[in-house]
Amino acid sequence: MAATGDEAAAMESISKAPVPPTDLTLTLTAEPEHKTDATENQKAKRPSNNNDGGVETAEEATEPAEPDINELCRDMFDKMSVFLQGELTATCEDYKLLENMNKLTSLKYMEMKDISINISRNLQDLNQKYASLQPYLDQINQIEEQVTALEQAAYKLDTYSKKLEAKFKKLEKR
Amino acid sequence: MASSETQPRFGQSVKGLLSDKVTSCSGDVIALTRQVLKGSRSQELLSQAARNMVIQEDAILHSEDSLRKMSIITTHLQYQQEAIQKNVEHSKNLQDQLKHLMKQ
Numbered sequence: 001m002a003a004t005g006d007e008a009a010a011m012e013s014i015s016k017a018p019v020p021p022t023d024l025t026l027t028l029t030a031e032p033e034h035k036t037d038a039t040e041n042q043k044a045k046r047p048s049n050n051n052d053g054g055v056e057t058a059e060e061a062t063e064p065a066e067p068d069i070n071e072l073c074r075d076m077f078d079k080m081s082v083f084l085q086g087e088l089t090a091t092c093e094d095y096k097l098l099e100n101m102n103k104l105t106s107l108k109y110m111e112m113k114d115i116s117i118n119i120s121r122n123l124q125d126l127n128q129k130y131a132s133l134q135p136y137l138d139q140i141n142q143i144e145e146q147v148t149a150l151e152q153a154a155y156k157l158d159t160y161s162k163k164l165e166a167k168f169k170k171l172e173k174r
Numbered sequence: 175m176a177s178s179e180t181q182p183r184f185g186q187s188v189k190g191l192l193s194d195k196v197t198s199c200s201g202d203v204i205a206l207t208r209q210v211l212k213g214s215r216s217q218e219l220l221s222q223a224a225r226n227m228v229i230q231e232d233a234i235l236h237s238e239d240s241l242r243k244m245s246i247i248t249t250h251l252q253y254q255q256e257a258i259q260k261n262v263e264h265s266k267n268l269q270d271q272l273k274h275l276m277k278q
Contacts, residue, residue, distance in 0.1 A: 088207075094217065111238070126252060136262035136265055139262075
């Protein structure tokens, strides 16, 4: 019981440190000046002093202190969690950035895939149409050969007619 | 070791020891978190991946531009093929006329 009283008094001393001095002076008589076991003994003496009234000092003295400790602890853990979340959020944001970049790149590649599918379809149609044009191209080659032969025949005809004209003029002179 | 640290030292109260302990524990948690993140090398790898993706973006844009030009060229080839188709249909008459001329 004495040990628990000492621990309660120690907790009281710890909890009452951030409290303004006015509160300390209200609850404790010599705490701001002494921080040794003597004060703890004085604090420990309090329950014994107030035990005369049938109410334990620990309840009376710690009730205003506990909310401060609880709030401070909650505040500390909240801030620790915020810090840890912040540390991990950086990596999460990197992953999200990479995810967005990959999504945009995949969309770009899908557009390119559609374009390339259209190009391949059009080129296949073009190859078929050019294959259907092949007989006509052969005809054009034949036409070219015939035109060349016609040109040669025309040249021959031209030279023959010139020879014939020369002979006729010679005969006419006689 | 823990008991020797928690026992009150000369000139220090339990309150001071407890606050020191809480501070050291929170510092340890922070250091542990940072060490875990550093050890995973996620920051380096992810930044390297982002850098490589940015380098490749230029090549991807160039490829897309080339594909669009190819589609335009294919469309022009289609137009030219239709024009050739129209003009090639006259070649049959031409050939018949030439055959007639050559016979003569």
